[in-house]
Amino acid sequence: MRALPQPQPEDLDLATVLHALGDPVRLELLRRLAADSETTCSPEGLTVPRSTLSNHWRILREAGVTSTRISGKTRLVTLRRDELDARFPRLLDAVLDEFTRPAANGPAPA
């Protein structure tokens, strides 16, 4: 089992993290990661080309939002929740609120 490179907690940068989250597909990946402890790189029910998805995962990992471990042929992704919460208190909560709020104009749950 090896892990792909990722920034150290002290190198997390707010603009980079916000940019990584500022995309509807990556927000959906975040929502799924927050609900499940770990996910594969090809989650079900996402109609996104594999290469596009791979790019989204890379952006999230390089921003420090996720960790990726490689186990055989499988890539397992986790949310770096504790590190993000320590570095940017309340930020993830505020973003994830979008998916739990009964908003009239929020995105429908997937």
Added chain:
Amino acid sequence: MRALPQPQPEDLDLATVLHALGDPVRLELLRRLAADSETTCSPEGLTVPRSTLSNHWRILREAGVTSTRISGKTRLVTLRRDELDARFPRLLDAVLDEFTRPAANGPAPA
């Protein structure tokens, strides 16, 4: 006095807002807007080309983060704080925390 076009509060989109904030220059503009009630489009002390700055302001306005009023030859920008707070509770607070926290590795105040 006229205003440039901007999205209605009900059309504010989380991914679009996060993308607009996911840039170091735009984060600095946000910090200044949060500190001052209104700013011109050419704030002092920013070493950013005028055309680049203009593009940043456009991205912020089109995402619904700011309002721009035109008064003669002057463009005055305000933060749409109340509308953003209503639509995305705690989000701006979490982002602006970065500039008030005595973080060892946070950005230096401008």
